[in-house]
Amino acid sequence: xxxxxxxxxxxxxxxxxxxxxxxxxxxxxxxxxxxxxxxxxxxxxxxxxxxxxxxxxxxxxxxxxxxxxxxxxxxxxxxxxxxxxxxxxxxxxxxxxxxxxxxxxxxxxxxxxxxxxxxxxxxxxxxxxxxxxxxxxxxxxxxxxxxxxxxxxxxxxxxxxxxxxxxxxxxxxxxxxxxxxxxxxxxxxxxxxxxxxxxxxxxxxxxxxxxxxxxxxxxxxxxxxxxxxxxxxxxxxxxxxxxxxxxxxxxxxxxxxxxxxxxxxxxxxxxxxxxxxxxxxxxxxxx
Numbered sequence: 001x002x003x004x005x006x007x008x009x010x011x012x013x014x015x016x017x018x019x020x021x022x023x024x025x026x027x028x029x030x031x032x033x034x035x036x037x038x039x040x041x042x043x044x045x046x047x048x049x050x051x052x053x054x055x056x057x058x059x060x061x062x063x064x065x066x067x068x069x070x071x072x073x074x075x076x077x078x079x080x081x082x083x084x085x086x087x088x089x090x091x092x093x094x095x096x097x098x099x100x101x102x103x104x105x106x107x108x109x110x111x112x113x114x115x116x117x118x119x120x121x122x123x124x125x126x127x128x129x130x131x132x133x134x135x136x137x138x139x140x141x142x143x144x145x146x147x148x149x150x151x152x153x154x155x156x157x158x159x160x161x162x163x164x165x166x167x168x169x170x171x172x173x174x175x176x177x178x179x180x181x182x183x184x185x186x187x188x189x190x191x192x193x194x195x196x197x198x199x200x201x202x203x204x205x206x207x208x209x210x211x212x213x214x215x216x217x218x219x220x221x222x223x224x225x226x227x228x229x230x231x232x233x234x235x236x237x238x239x240x241x242x243x244x245x246x247x248x249x250x251x252x253x254x255x256x257x258x259x260x261x262x263x264x265x266x267x268x269x270x271x272x273x274x275x276x277x278x279x280x281x282x283x284x285x286x287x
Contacts, residue, residue: 002026002049003061011063022053023061059196062186064179071153071179075172078146079222085139092132099125111136150175159183162276165285167245168230168269176223183277190271197224199267215263224266231265245286 001007003023011021033040033048052058064072092114093103101117103110111133118130154160154171163174187193194200198219201212217224235253238246253261276283 002029002045007061008064008069012065015063021063023063024049024052024058025061028052028058059192060186062181065182068179068182071175074146074149074153075176075179075222078143078150081139081143081146085136085143088132088136088139092129092136095125095129147172159277162280162283163273166269166272166276167243168227168234168265169273170230173223173226173230176226177273178277180220180223181274181277184274185278187274190274193274194267194270196220197227197270199224199227199263199270227266227270228262231262231269234265235262 001011001021001023003025007023011023014021029045029048029052032051033044089107089110093110096103096114096117099121103113114129114133118126118133121129151171153175154164157175157178159178160171160174163169163177164171181187181193184193187196191200195216196219198217198221199215202214202216204211204213234246235249235258238249238253249261249265252264256264272286276285
């Protein structure tokens with residue numbers, strides 16, 4: 001089946017009836033629908049799915065359990081509050097700029113200066129900006145609450161605890177990976193998992209010449225973002241540590257620059273996360 005909002009529910013129902021279910025991203029199915037056919041209808045969709053599923057290198061979406069979906073609910077809600085907070089900060093900055101008040105980009109400095117000029121705002125401007133700042137504070141509290149939920153989920157999950165032993169992987173990243181891929185059995189190796197996350201370089205090869213470009217950025221953008229943020233934190237703190245991973249990260253930064261080093265660390269962490277999920281207690285954390 002193609003993935004949709006209810007795909008995981010129907011996949012579990014079909015598995016109860018003895019069927020083997022494979023979920024595919026719609027973008028992997030659409031090329032087979034357009035080959036030699038015109039228009040999108042149920043018949044063409046079914047034929048495209050039958051054609052796509054037999055491809056030897058087709059990547060499937062792991063079927064999630066109800067528990068995994070419940071954990072992802074926490075992630076989705078938290079991410080929604082974060083996006084709402086970011087939009088609200090930009091709205092406050094944009095409205096005050098119309099009055100000639102330029103606020104700094106840093107969120108904490110923006111709030112401090114917005115509060116400082118609040119009493120001097122004319123008319124209803126004071127009311128509107130004051131309400132937005134109050135709502136911003138409530139969003140901060142809600143996000144902190146969800147951070148506590150994720151920390152609690154991580155402590156209760158053995159797989160998440162195993163992932164958190166890796167540098168650059170915290171409770172948010174660990175619980176998101178476990179909730180998304182389980183034990184990683186849907187991927188043959190760590191490179192396939194890394195490619196599924198879009199952390200492998202895109203190829204533009206022809207005539208026997210291999211040309212590698214930037215990363216593909218396909219797959220789950222949320223997991224990829226968390227891994228990149230963790231890698232950035234690891235690299236920024238690497239100078240204060242002397243472990244092999246930190247030394248490797250600093251050497252990579254000197255050779256390839258900060259941005260490429262961050263992506264390389266994120267890809268390395270993704271591969272180690274897959275190995276930790278597949279090997280279980282047999283996995284040894286690099287020290």
